[in-house]
Amino acid sequence: MAQHLNTPDIIEPGSKKPLINRDFVLITLSSFFFFFNFHSFILLPIRIEDLGGSESIIGFIMGSAAMATILTTPAVGIFIDKWGKKWFLAFGGLLMALTTIPFAYLDSLNFLFPLLRILQGASLSLCFVSAGTLVADVSAPERRSQAMGIFGMFSILNFALAPLVGKIVLESYGFQDFFKFDGAFGLLAFLMAVFVREPVTLKEDHEDYKETGGFIKVLTKKGVIQAAFVLMVSGSGFVTVISFIPVFASRIKVEAFELFFLAYSGAVIAIRVFGGWMPDKYGYKKVSVPALFLFSLSILSLSFASGASSLVLSGIFFGLGQGLFYPAIYALIIDLSLESDRGKAVSICSVSFTFGGMLGVFLYGVVAELWGFNLMFAVSGLICLLGSLVFLFTGRGR
Numbered sequence: 230m231a232q233h234l235n236t237p238d239i240i241e242p243g244s245k246k247p248l249i250n251r252d253f254v255l256i257t258l259s260s261f262f263f264f265f266n267f268h269s270f271i272l273l274p275i276r277i278e279d280l281g282g283s284e285s286i287i288g289f290i291m292g293s294a295a296m297a298t299i300l301t302t303p304a305v306g307i308f309i310d311k312w313g314k315k316w317f318l319a320f321g322g323l324l325m326a327l328t329t330i331p332f333a334y335l336d337s338l339n340f341l342f343p344l345l346r347i348l349q350g351a352s353l354s355l356c357f358v359s360a361g362t363l364v365a366d367v368s369a370p371e372r373r374s375q376a377m378g379i380f381g382m383f384s385i386l387n388f389a390l391a392p393l394v395g396k397i398v399l400e401s402y403g404f405q406d407f408f409k410f411d412g413a414f415g416l417l418a419f420l421m422a423v424f425v426r427e428p429v430t431l432k433e434d435h436e437d438y439k440e441t442g443g444f445i446k447v448l449t450k451k452g453v454i455q456a457a458f459v460l461m462v463s464g465s466g467f468v469t470v471i472s473f474i475p476v477f478a479s480r481i482k483v484e485a486f487e488l489f490f491l492a493y494s495g496a497v498i499a500i501r502v503f504g505g506w507m508p509d510k511y512g513y514k515k516v517s518v519p520a521l522f523l524f525s526l527s528i529l530s531l532s533f534a535s536g537a538s539s540l541v542l543s544g545i546f547f548g549l550g551q552g553l554f555y556p557a558i559y560a561l562i563i564d565l566s567l568e569s570d571r572g573k574a575v576s577i578c579s580v581s582f583t584f585g586g587m588l589g590v591f592l593y594g595v596v597a598e599l600w601g602f603n604l605m606f607a608v609s610g611l612i613c614l615l616g617s618l619v620f621l622f623t624g625r626g627r
Contacts, residue, residue: 249379252367252426256318257380259421260360263322264384266329266414267353268391269407270294270346271490273332274476276404280338284476288594291472293343295587297350298357299580305358306576314359314366314572319422321355324348326415333408354579356418361575365563366428378505378556382498385552388471389494393487447573452565452625456558457577461585462616463521466528466609467551468586469593474540477602483537489544496548501556508557514625517554517561521617524550529610532603565625 274287282290309317328348335341361377368376399407448454478486508516527546534540559578566574589609597605 250367252428253364253376253380255421255425256360256363256367257383259318259322259418259425260356260380261383261387261418262414262421263325263352263356263360263418264387265391266322266325266411266418267349268387269395269411269414270349271388271392271471271475272395272399272407274472276332277338277342278476280336282338284473284598285594286338287476288472288590288597290342290346292468292587292590292594293346294350294353295468295583295590297347298354298583299350299587301351302354302358302576302580302583303573305354306572306574308572309359309362310570310572313427314363315422315425315427317355318359318363318425319419321352321357321359322415322418322420322422324352324355324415325418326412328352329408329412329415333405352415353583354576357579358572358575361559361578362572363425363427365575372506372509375505375509375556377559378501378552381556382501382505382552385497385548386494389487389490392475392490396487447566447570448577450565453562453574453577455620455623455625456562456565457581459517459521459554459616459620460558460578460581462613462619463524463551463554464582464585465589465593466525466585466613467582467589469589469605469609470528470531470547472590473594473597473602473605477531477534478540480602481535481540483540485537486540488537489540489547492541492544493548493551496545497552500549500552504553505556508553508560513557513561513564514620517557518617518621520550520553520557521620522550522614524554525610525613525617526550527610528606528613531606532610561625 270291274282274291277287277290305317328345331341331345360380364376364380395407395411398410402410448457474489475486478484478489523546527543527550530539530543530546534543559575562578563574593605593609596608
């Protein structure tokens with residue numbers, strides 16, 4: 230029976246597949262469980278602050294995961310193009326579980342905090358690149374942006390669900406039980422991945438597989454580098470907001486910081502359910518540019534936030550903007566790349582976004598410590614706005 234469950238599914242490039250199919254569901258579930266575990270670490274800054282850590286220390290520890298993701302993602306992209314994706318996805322979930330449990334026993338700030346976050350960053354690259362590439366493989370090309378959006382929607386749901394459930398567990402049982410509970414979801418991600426039937430493409434019959442390129446060749450294809458640049462800039466704003474919202478909310482006397490994540494997640498789900506088809510129909514660039522503007526303005530608006538209602542409003546616009554441009558730009562980079570370079574294309578997306586996030590959380594953490602959160606959000610929003618203008622004038626639509 231196990232052999233049957235893991236038998237590869239032989240498909241041809243561009244073959245028609247239903248939007249929702251068996252392997253799409255399993256990949257999405259594996260990713261969902263992984264990101265429940267990963268996004269529960271939104272609560273880690275609270276633990277760091279409780280142990281005496283400053284804003285810059287929070288930025289350093291949280292950014293350590295992003296640094297590891299950047300360093301490991303190119304290798305993951307090469308390996309999955311060469312050896313396949315399924316077992317990289319499975320190992321990513323297992324590694325996330327194994328690096329979560331030790332946090333339950335850390336009662337002082339030491340080198341293990343950034344070290345474990347580095348390993349979690351590596352697990353993120355394993356899961357994210359392999360899952361994103363598998364979703365592209367099992368989805369019809371003409372609905373790729375919509376498929377990527379639905380897939381990503383379940384991961385993004387954990388920006389609200391993971392901290393909300395985690396906060397309840399934390400308040401009821403404490404940090405030790407919270408981290409043990411959290412680690413179980415990494416194991417669930419591993420189990421879901423085991424049952425995925427990875428497509429095996431008939432490479433010898435197709436022109437796309439007569440050549441392949443390295444990362445530089447893929448990155449320098451017309452339109453790719455501009456899309457990668459805007460992902461990097463938007464990543465700097467996104468990761469900064471996500472990392473500092475719990476601490477920022479307490480500074481403006483909002484105890485229920487999860488309201489931002491609930492608003493953000495609800496907006497992403499709404500826009501992808503009811504508007505996820507728009508990039509495929511109207512073009513990636515035409516939809517991405519106004520979405521990027523909205524995303525940038527939402528970050529800028531946080532510099533004026535003074536209570537729960539303004540935090541929720543910013544979260545809604547943050548989700549509406551990111552919910553549209555993110556899958557659209559991913560689909561654009563995949564479409565502009567050879568099918569044999571799909572793993573590298575997804576890696577470029579991940580590295581660009583994560584590299585921007587790492588720079589953002591490091592640099593903006595220092596800005597927040599020296600000059601406050603209001604200036605940090607203002608600068609971050611303006612830089613994202615500048616990035617969207619660059620994409621408007623230089624980016625490619627298909």
